[in-house]
Amino acid sequence: MSTTAPQETRHSLRPKMHQLATEIFEYFAQNTKDTEGVSRPAYSDIETQSLAYLDALATRYGLCVQKDTLQNSIYCLPEHATQTPYILVASHIDSVPQGGNFDGLAGIVGGLLCLIEAKQTQKQLPMAVRVMALRGEESAWFGPCYMASKALLGKLSREELTSKHKTDGHTLERAMQAVGIDTAPIAAGTPLLDTSEVYQYLELHIEQGPLLVEKDLPAAVVSGIRGNFRHKKLRCIGEAGHSGAVPRAYRHDPVFALADLLTRLDESWLTILQKGSDMVLTSGIVGTDPARHAMTRIPDEVSFSLDIRSQSIHVLNAMRALLREEMCTLEKDRGVRFELDEEHAVAPALCDDYMVAQLSASMADVVGEPFVMASGAGHDAAVFANEGVASAMVFVRNANGSHNPLEQMEISDFMVATAIIYDYLGKAHP
Amino acid sequence: MSTTAPQETRHSLRPKMHQLATEIFEYFAQNTKDTEGVSRPAYSDIETQSLAYLDALATRYGLCVQKDTLQNSIYCLPEHATQTPYILVASHIDSVPQGGNFDGLAGIVGGLLCLIEAKQTQKQLPMAVRVMALRGEESAWFGPCYMASKALLGKLSREELTSKHKTDGHTLERAMQAVGIDTAPIAAGTPLLDTSEVYQYLELHIEQGPLLVEKDLPAAVVSGIRGNFRHKKLRCIGEAGHSGAVPRAYRHDPVFALADLLTRLDESWLTILQKGSDMVLTSGIVGTDPARHAMTRIPDEVSFSLDIRSQSIHVLNAMRALLREEMCTLEKDRGVRFELDEEHAVAPALCDDYMVAQLSASMADVVGEPFVMASGAGHDAAVFANEGVASAMVFVRNANGSHNPLEQMEISDFMVATAIIYDYLGKAHP
Numbered sequence: 001m002s003t004t005a006p007q008e009t010r011h012s013l014r015p016k017m018h019q020l021a022t023e024i025f026e027y028f029a030q031n032t033k034d035t036e037g038v039s040r041p042a043y044s045d046i047e048t049q050s051l052a053y054l055d056a057l058a059t060r061y062g063l064c065v066q067k068d069t070l071q072n073s074i075y076c077l078p079e080h081a082t083q084t085p086y087i088l089v090a091s092h093i094d095s096v097p098q099g100g101n102f103d104g105l106a107g108i109v110g111g112l113l114c115l116i117e118a119k120q121t122q123k124q125l126p127m128a129v130r131v132m133a134l135r136g137e138e139s140a141w142f143g144p145c146y147m148a149s150k151a152l153l154g155k156l157s158r159e160e161l162t163s164k165h166k167t168d169g170h171t172l173e174r175a176m177q178a179v180g181i182d183t184a185p186i187a188a189g190t191p192l193l194d195t196s197e198v199y200q201y202l203e204l205h206i207e208q209g210p211l212l213v214e215k216d217l218p219a220a221v222v223s224g225i226r227g228n229f230r231h232k233k234l235r236c237i238g239e240a241g242h243s244g245a246v247p248r249a250y251r252h253d254p255v256f257a258l259a260d261l262l263t264r265l266d267e268s269w270l271t272i273l274q275k276g277s278d279m280v281l282t283s284g285i286v287g288t289d290p291a292r293h294a295m296t297r298i299p300d301e302v303s304f305s306l307d308i309r310s311q312s313i314h315v316l317n318a319m320r321a322l323l324r325e326e327m328c329t330l331e332k333d334r335g336v337r338f339e340l341d342e343e344h345a346v347a348p349a350l351c352d353d354y355m356v357a358q359l360s361a362s363m364a365d366v367v368g369e370p371f372v373m374a375s376g377a378g379h380d381a382a383v384f385a386n387e388g389v390a391s392a393m394v395f396v397r398n399a400n401g402s403h404n405p406l407e408q409m410e411i412s413d414f415m416v417a418t419a420i421i422y423d424y425l426g427k428a429h430p
Numbered sequence: 431m432s433t434t435a436p437q438e439t440r441h442s443l444r445p446k447m448h449q450l451a452t453e454i455f456e457y458f459a460q461n462t463k464d465t466e467g468v469s470r471p472a473y474s475d476i477e478t479q480s481l482a483y484l485d486a487l488a489t490r491y492g493l494c495v496q497k498d499t500l501q502n503s504i505y506c507l508p509e510h511a512t513q514t515p516y517i518l519v520a521s522h523i524d525s526v527p528q529g530g531n532f533d534g535l536a537g538i539v540g541g542l543l544c545l546i547e548a549k550q551t552q553k554q555l556p557m558a559v560r561v562m563a564l565r566g567e568e569s570a571w572f573g574p575c576y577m578a579s580k581a582l583l584g585k586l587s588r589e590e591l592t593s594k595h596k597t598d599g600h601t602l603e604r605a606m607q608a609v610g611i612d613t614a615p616i617a618a619g620t621p622l623l624d625t626s627e628v629y630q631y632l633e634l635h636i637e638q639g640p641l642l643v644e645k646d647l648p649a650a651v652v653s654g655i656r657g658n659f660r661h662k663k664l665r666c667i668g669e670a671g672h673s674g675a676v677p678r679a680y681r682h683d684p685v686f687a688l689a690d691l692l693t694r695l696d697e698s699w700l701t702i703l704q705k706g707s708d709m710v711l712t713s714g715i716v717g718t719d720p721a722r723h724a725m726t727r728i729p730d731e732v733s734f735s736l737d738i739r740s741q742s743i744h745v746l747n748a749m750r751a752l753l754r755e756e757m758c759t760l761e762k763d764r765g766v767r768f769e770l771d772e773e774h775a776v777a778p779a780l781c782d783d784y785m786v787a788q789l790s791a792s793m794a795d796v797v798g799e800p801f802v803m804a805s806g807a808g809h810d811a812a813v814f815a816n817e818g819v820a821s822a823m824v825f826v827r828n829a830n831g832s833h834n835p836l837e838q839m840e841i842s843d844f845m846v847a848t849a850i851i852y853d854y855l856g857k858a859h860p
Contacts, residue, residue: 209675226674232725242831243712243737244656244806245639248703255713259692266686273678282673283685284727287717295662295735297714305725307673376674401672 011366012419013117020116021418022411024109027053029101037405040095042136042147043175050093051133054108061116069192070151071181073133077115077125085199086128087428088389089114089421090380092137092148099138100407102206102414106396108133110204110418114425127199127428135179137380140403141165142172149380153387154191161187199430200355201384201391204417206409208377212397217371218413219420221359222393225375225382226278226309227316227348233285233303235339236261240292240300252335254302255288260334264326268319278311278374279319311348311374349382355392362423363394367416377402394420441796442849443547450546451848452841454539457483459531467835470525470535472566472577473605480523481563484538491546499622500581501611503563507545507555515629516558517858518819519544519851520810522567522578529568530837532636532844536826538563540634540848544855557629557858565609567810570833571595572602579810583817584621591617629860630785631814631821634847636839638807642827647801648843649850651789652823655805655812656708656739657778659746663715663733665769666691670722670730682765684732685718690764694756698749708741708804709749741778741804779812785822792853793824797846807832824850 031053032038032046040046051073055065058075066074066081080086091107111131118125139145144160161173161183173183185192212220238254265281272279285305293299306323310316320343327338360370375393385391396417400406461483462468462476470476481503485495488505496504496511510516521537541561548555569575574590591603591613603613615622642650668684695711702709715735723729736753740746750773757768790800805823815821826847830836 207675208672209677210671210680211677214680228674230725240831241640242638242807242833243714244658244710244739244808245637245831246710246806247639247641248699248710250640250644253712255716256692256696259689259696262686262689263693266689269678280674280676280678282683282726282728284673284725284729285718285723286685286729286732287720288715290717293715295660295714295737296712298712299714299716302716307725309674376676377672378674401670401675403672 011423013113013415013422014121017113017117017418018411018415021109021113021414024057025101025105025411028105032095034098037098038095038101039097039099040093041097042094042138042141043172043179045179047094047135048179054093054112054133058112062119063115068152069182069185070135070148071179072135072148072152075112075115075131075133076129077119080125080128080130083128084197085430086130086197087200087202087425088130088132088198089202089204090132090134091203091205092134092380094136094138094141096138096140096403098405099403100405102398102407102409103208103402104137104205106206106409106414107204110414110421113418114422117422123426125425125428127425127430129425134380142175144172145378146380146383147172149383151186152191152193153195153383154189155383155387156186158187195387195389198384198389200352200428201381201389202355202421202424203379203381203391203393204421205379205393205395206398206402206407207395208398208402210401211373212395213399215371218367218397219363219417220371220373220395221356221363221420222351222375222395223356223372224311224348224350225379225385225393226280226311227313227346228307228309229316229320229343229345230308231306231341231343233341234306235301235303236336237301237339238299238334238336241298243296243298246298251298253298254336255299257330257334257336258286258302258304261326261330265323268322272315277315279315280309280376282307309376311350313348316345316348346378346382347386349385349391351381351385351392352390355390358427359392359394359420359424362420362427365423366419441853443543443845443852444551447543447547447848448841448845451539451543451844454487455531455535455841458535462525464528467528468525468531469527469529470523471527472524472568472571473602473609475609477524477565478609484523484542484563488542492549493545498582499612499615500565500578501609502565502578505542505545505561505563506559507549510555510558510560513558514627515860516560516627517630517632517855518560518562518628519632519634520562520564521633521635522564522810524566524568524571526568526570526833528835529833530835532828532837532839533638533832534567534635536636536839536844537634540844540851543848544852547852553856555855555858557855557860559855564810572605574602575808576810576813577602579813581616582621582623583625583813584619585813585817586616588617625817625819628814628819630782630858631811631819632785632851632854633809633811633821633823634851635809635823635825636828636832636837637825638828638832640831641803642825643829645801648797648827649793649847650801650803650825651786651793651850652781652805652825653786653802654741654778654780655809655815655823656710656741657743657746657776658737658739659750659773659775660738661736661771661773663771664736665731665733666766667731667769668729668764668766671728673726673728676728681728683728684766685729687760687764687766688716688732688734691756691760695753698752702745707745709745710739710806712737739806741780743778746775746778776808777816779815779821781811781815781822782820785820788857789822789824789850789854792850792857795853796849
């Protein structure tokens with residue numbers, strides 16, 4: 001982790017907004033804390049109370065507060081209450097169990113601060129802006145992710161709606177009803193937000209990787225959200241044998257075949273990066289079978305997961321083909337057999353070029369020069385982007401990753417990212 | 431598995447010896463059978479009864495039967511009862527739990543058949559021969575291996591003597607005492623066999639790998655027994671992270687580092703083989719931590735075992751150095767850390783050159799041409815060889831590996847191997 005030297009900014013919000021941000025984050029750190037970190041479960045009373053706190057705060061600062069039919073909160077300047085089209089600045093209020101305080105919340109607070117800054121300085125925003133505090137986004141509670149944004153766009157499936165809470169076993173549908181949502185239109189796939197009124201979608205979020213820490217930058221404009229394809233449990237099947245008695249030429253060793261496969265994929269990964277394309281590749285779960293494996297036994301099987309992500313659908317398709325090709329080669333070369341389980345895939349979501357360019361210009365105005373990067377993690381922005389809404393994101397430097405209590409965002413960095421959005425909103429025009 | 435076409439042999443034992451072999455193996459298959467395969471536990475009543483059956487059989491065929499102080503059985507022609515030096519033909523009577531019927535037993539039966547053939551055909555063997563049925567050899571019961579041969583040579587350590595039975599928890603010492611052995615001299619490290627009287631040590635054993643099946647050969651002369659060095663649990667420690675959000679350059683991925691390590695070792699393995707040296711390499715246990723791993727998480731650690739074997743101490747030393755060197759390189763290249771647990775090592779045992787040459791000549795006489803191969807598994811022969819006794823082995827083709835109920839040796843192959851030994855014993859001279 002690097003601590004941030006205060007940035008010399010030409011464009012920034014007033015210092016009292018820094019104090020207000022500190023106060024809001026501190027409120028949530030205290031009032032949603034768990035034994036470790038914070039827990040703000042999706043579609044829970046804690047989530048409702050969290051929104052109530054923000055609603056009251058927005059009201060106190062003279063903003064207009066509305067609720068949509070999904071019990072999301074919407075904040076705007078009074079003059080924008082009915083104006084369309086509008087720029088939607090959104091993020092989610094829920095957290096993972098025992099997570100960090102900033103994942104999701106930062107985006108809502110950033111949007112709110114922009115509205116409060118505009119209100120207090122009587123700045124005229126050229127376009128209407130609505131800040132939305134979305135409810136459930138995290139998959140850690142029920143399984144599906146982006147629940148609120150999918151439901152808004154009529155894209156939350158029946159299967160997702162009836163998925164069960166990981167601990168209490170109640171369905172998402174029941175949890176939604178318990179917080180006052182009529183789930184019938186969701187089940188019917190009815191869009192609950194008129195996207196024709198949404199001019200652009202903008203989301204501020206902490207970075208969940210280490211790039212900004214490593215590059216010593218407070219913020220970044222996001223170029224796109226990586227898509228992925230994943231396998232939870234692939235198997236490489238070989239043939240067991242005595243570790244001392246079987247010569248190399250007669251082995252069917254799945255562990256060496258897997259090592260060879262990962263090394264080949266790694267080489268292709270490097271080549272793809274050298275060509276300037278985007279990709280990440282992870283095999284997070286690897287293991288021989290504890291019921292059978294032994295130090296002196298050539299294993300008969302090893303299972304492993306794969307998670308391959310890229311901003312480019314072409315890279316994903318090429319890697320999917322390469323994976324099968326390499327497996328096929330290794331099956332021949334090493335006398336093993338690969339077994340593929342079901343693939344789960346999500347398409348990449350590209351951020352809107354014009355928005356990226358404009359946000360980059362705003363970032364240059366705020367910190368001197370722009371920095372653009374891909375988002376590896378998924379976000380509500382991807383749901384809107386893939387629905388055809390021009391979308392973009394701004395990342396804030398964050399140490400120690402996300403989804404854990406050690407997640408660490410400096411308020412000074414957050415204020416830089418907020419200033420980028422504020423600058424952008426101040427210059428936006430249809 | 432390949433089934434054997436009957437071999438045209440110029441030198442063989444009489445067909446009734448084939449029948450006798452079938453009868454003896456059938457007796458053990460029936461009388462030491464377990465729910466699966468056979469179980470002849472080391473230093474057990476079953477082992478005692480097994481020896482009693484062979485003792486009675488040897489007596490019935492006019493051989494001289496003796497017991498040594500370790501309750502091993504010794505068979506010889508009456509005229510050789512006190513003659514020294516002698517060729518010691520030995521193998522073990524015990525099996526692993528639910529193992530195959532031939533591992534160990536085949537070597538005793540082969541030796542016995544040679545003596546019975548000589549007795550019945552009144553063949554004069556030029557040198558005295560003693561066939562020894564050793565008790566405990568398998569490590570599956572108490573942990574230590576080669577218990578009988580180590581104890582004979584005064585090399586069974588106190589720690590090994592007090593090791594506990596894997597299921598009943600009684601010590602090896604107590605089990606030995608229960609079958610009538612005075613363990614005081616063993617504990618004192620007193621040699622119980624005068625190796626100056628042993629001219630040569632010869633052992634027939636099933637092959638525990640697939641080489642003879644693959645090469646369609648009934649038997650082989652063994653050039654040496656691979657030594658090894660092993661690590662039960664090495665660790666590669668990296669840094670956890672979001673599978674989508676951390677670019678390749680900032681990853682410390684232990685799974686990719688391990689894949690790279692195994693691929694590098696595999697390349698060196700190939701080079702070593704191409705240079706004509708002997709080696710096998712196995713990583714039988716590999717795994718990320720089930721308590722922490724996830725498909726979407728860069729793992730922070732992977733553990734793995736290594737078992738590297740070679741007939742050449744130079745290859746083992748070179749691989750030990752290479753392993754450390756590659757780990758060191760990968761630590762730098764991939765930002766991970768390797769943690770080595772304690773190494774366990776066994777020196778290679780070379781078979782006596784002259785015996786290998788003579789046995790090869792005998793094999794040529796029996797089946798037309800000789801075949802020489804390394805033994806990957808350890809054997810009592812290694813204990814004698816490393817004590818300075820000229821030692822050699824003959825392997826019999828065996829399908830499905832050993833230490834399992836599917837172990838499968840054809841009696842016709844066994845008779846070929848026995849004929850090689852019989853031919854050798856008929857030509858031996860001091």
